[in-house]
Amino acid sequence: MAFALDLDRLLAGGLLLMSFLLLYQDRLGSLIDLFAFQALLLALAVSWQAHLQDAPHLLIAASLALIVKSLIIPGALRRIIARLGIRNEIETALSVPQSLLLGLALTALALITTARLTPAAAALAREDVAFALAVVLLGLLIMVGRRNAIAQVVGFMSLENGLVLAASGARGMPLVVEISTALAVLISLIVTGVFIFRIRERFDTVDVAALEPHQGERG
C-alpha cells in the first residue's frame, strides 16, 4: 500500500511540477508541449486511481485525458499557431520571479488549508485534494499572468486538469463529472478556436490586449 500511495502522490506532484513549469514558460510552443505532458501525467494518475479504487469507469476519463488533452488539443493549438503565424513569445503581465513567488505562496496556501481543514477525510483523497487545489490555483495564476489568448486557454485547461485529478481522487463519485469535464474541454476548444480565428481576422494578433480599445464603455 505504501508504494500505491507513493506513486499516487508522485504523479500528483508531477502534475503540480508541470503547472510550475507552465507558469515559468514564456514560449507558446513549449507551453503547449508542457501542457500535453501534464495531460499525459493526468492520464497516468487517473488510471492509477482506477486501479486503486477498482473503478474501471475511471479508465474512460483517463483515456479522454490522454487522447483529447494530450494529443488532439495540443495538435490543434499547434496548427492554429502555424496557420496564423502567431509569434512564439508570450506577453506576460508578471515577471518570472513574481509569478514564481506567487505560485509558491498559492501552493503553500493550498497545502495549509487542506492540512488544517480536513482531518476526517481519507488520506488518499486528501493529498489528491491538496495537489489538485494547488494545480487549480496555479492555473488561475497562469491565466491572470498572460495576455495571450492561447496561453490563457492553456492555463484554463491546466486548471481543469486539477479538477479531474480531484474528481478521480474522490471515491465513487458518479461518472457524470468526468464526462462533463471532458465535454467541457472539447466544447471550450471549439469555442476558443472560433474566437481565435475571429480575433485574428480583425486584429492580426491573438493578444487580447488588442481587444481593449473595442470595449466600449469601461466597466
Added chain:
Amino acid sequence: MSAALLILIPLLPALAALVLFVIRAETLARLLNIGTSAAMLAASLALALSPAPRRAGFLAADGLSLFFLLLSAFIGATSSLFSDGYLALERRAGRLSARGRRLYHAMFQGLMASLALALLADGTGMMWFGIELGTLSAVLIVGLYRTPAALEAAWKYFILGSVGIALALFGTILLYLAAASVVGEGSAAMRWDVLLAHARAFDPGLMDLAFVFLFLGYGTKAALVPLHAWLADAHAEGPTPVSAVLSGLLLNVAFYAIIRFKGIFNANPAALAPQPIMIGLGLLSLLFAALMLYRRRDLKRFFAYSSIEHMGLLAFGFGLGGAAANFAALWHLLMHGLTKSALFFLTGRLAQLRGSQKIADLGGLTATHPRLGVPLAIGMLAIAGLPPFGLFASEFLLISATLRTATAWLALPLVLGLLLAAGALLLRLGALAFPTSAAVPAPAQRGGARETSWRTVGPALLHLALVLWAGLAMPGRLAAWLDVLAHGIG
C-alpha cells in the same frame, strides 16, 4: 406522468436546438422556436400541477425548482415571441446573416434546455452540468454579432464564466467528499434531499473549503460585485432578447444554486456561516451598482448595472434568511425577472428604431415613439421600486424584515442603496422620456405603427401588466405558495 414530464422539459428544447441548427427553412425555424418555448411552458405548468413525488433518475422537482422553472419557462416563451419580431427587423436591416439567425435559434433553445436541466437536476453534479452548458450557449449568442465589441464581451464572459464554473466544480467535488464519508459513496452523496438531511454530520473543514469555492463559482455566475465584470459587456453587446434572457433567467439560475447550497451550509452549525458573506456581498453589489448607474451612458449597460443592483438585493434577502426575508427575496426575484426582461425588450426595439443604444441618442421617447416610450417609462418607474408595482411590495417587505431582525441597522445601507438607485433611474427617465430642446428627433426617426407590432410590444406589456397586478393585489394563492417555499429555504 410526472416522470415523463421531467424528462420531456429539458429534452424538448434540446431536440429543438439540434433541429434548428440544421434546418434552413426560415418560417419553419421561427415557428419551431416559438412552439417549443410554448410547449415547454405548458409542460412546466403540467409538471407543477402533477402529484408530489416528481422524480426520474437524475431529475427531480420540488417547490423551489418548480418556482424557478415556471418563471424561466414563462420568460423564455415571451422572449422567443419577442425575438421573432426582433430578428425579422435585424434581417431587414442586414445586420444578421441567415447563418447567424440559425445559430441564434439553436443556441436560444440550447440555453433553455440547459437551464431546465440545471433547475430539474436532483443533485449538485447534474446541476453543475446544466449551468456549464448554459454558459457555453450563452457565450455563443453574446458573440453573435461578430463586432469587435461583441467578441470582447463574449471572450470576457467565456473566460470569467469558465473560471467560475471550474471553481464551482471544485466546490462540488469537495462537498461530495464531505458527504461521501457520512452517507456513503455513490450518487446519493450528491442528491439535494440527502445532502440537506445529513449536512449536520459533515466534516466542517471540508464544508468550509467547499463553501468558498461554491460561492466564488456561482457568485461569478450571479454577478455579485467583485465578480461582476462580465455582466455589463455581455448584456450590452449581445442581441437584446438575450440580454433579457441573461437577466431574467441565467442570473436567476445562478441564484437558485446559491439558495440550494445556502440551505445545506446553514444546516451545519460548525461550518462557515453563509449569512454574513451573502449579506456583505449583497450590500456591496447594491451600493456599487447604484453608484455606477449614474455614470452609464449606454442604455443597455444602464439596465445591466441595475441587474447587478437587484442581484445584490437578492443576495441580501436570501442571506438574511428567515421566512419573511426569504419571501421578500423570492417575490423580488419574480418581479425583477419580469420587469427587467420587459425593459430589455423595449430597449432593444428602440435601439433598432433609433440606430443607437446611447442614452443621449434616445431622448424624448414618449413623444416620438409613444407605444414604446410610455411602457419604457412605466417599466423604469417599476424597477425603481415606486409604489403601484410589485417591486415596491418586495422591497418594502425586505426592509421591514430587516428591521425585525437583531441587526436592524442593516436597513440603513439597504435603504441608502435603494434610494441611490431610484435616483439614478428617475434622473435618466427624465432624459429618456421627455423631449428636450437639444434632442428634437428628426421626422425620419419616427417609427411607423407597423414597426411596433404586437410581437415586439406585447410581451413587454404583458410583463408590466403582471407586475402592476402583483403590486396592486398580491395574488393570494401565489403568495401562499411562496410563503411555503420561503419557510423551506431556511
Added chain:
Amino acid sequence: MLAETASPLFRAAPYGVFAANALAALLVPTFATPLPFGGDLITLVGLLGLGRFLLALAGLDVGTAFGGIGASREVMIAALAEPALLLVVFILASLGGSTDIPALAASLGAGGLRVSLGFALLALAMVALAECGRIPIDNPATHLELTMVHEAMVLEYGGRHLALIEWAAALKLLVYFTLIAALFVPWGLATPPWTAPALLFGAIAVLGKITIGAALLALVETSLAKMRVFRVPDFLAVALMLGALGVLLLFFAQVFASEGL
C-alpha cells in the same frame, strides 16, 4: 606562455582548482559504500565552491577584460545557484537524516518514491547545468567571446595550466553525474562485505548510469538554445522555487503523516 600582468597566483590557481575538484570527486561513492572517510555533502559543495573561487580570482588577476567579464558572470551564476543547491541539500538531509553521502544513498534507496525527492532531483539537475557551464547557461565549446562565461575566465591560460583546468571541469561534471546517480538512483552499490561480483556489478551499474546521464545531457544540450545572460537568473529562480517547493511538500508530508492517516 603567460601574460605579463599575471602574478604567481595566476600560476598557482590551476593546481588549486584541480586539487579541490579531485578531492570533491573522492567524496562521492561510485560503485561501493561506505567510503573509507566521511563523504559529507556540505564539504562537497564547499570544495566545488573553493575551486570556482580560485578560478574567478585567477580570471581577475590577469587583468584582461574577458577575464573580468567571465569571473563576474561566473560568480553571479554561482551566487544564484548556491541557495537552490542548499535547499536540495536540506531536502536530502531531512529525508535521509544525515549529510553523509553514503549514508544518504543507503537510506534514500530504502525510502521509496517521494514527491519532494522528484523536485529535489530536478532542482539539482538545473543547478548542475549551471555549475558545470553547460547549455542553456553556458557553452563549453564556444568560440564567441561575448557569450562566454567559463571560457572567458580561462581565456589567458594555455599549456599544462589549461589542461589542468579542463580536466578539473570534466571532473566536476563527473562529480555531479555520480552524485545524482548515488543519491537518486542508488541501486547496484556494493555494500560490505564486498564481494568481487558485487563490486563488478556496481562498476557496471555506475558506468551505465553515467552513460544514461550523459545521453540525457546531450539531449538537453541539443534541444535547447543557450539563453542570454540576463535570463539566467530566471532559470535559477525556477531551480530555487523547485527546491523551496520540495521543502514545503516535505514539511506537509510530515504534517499529513503526523495525524496518523
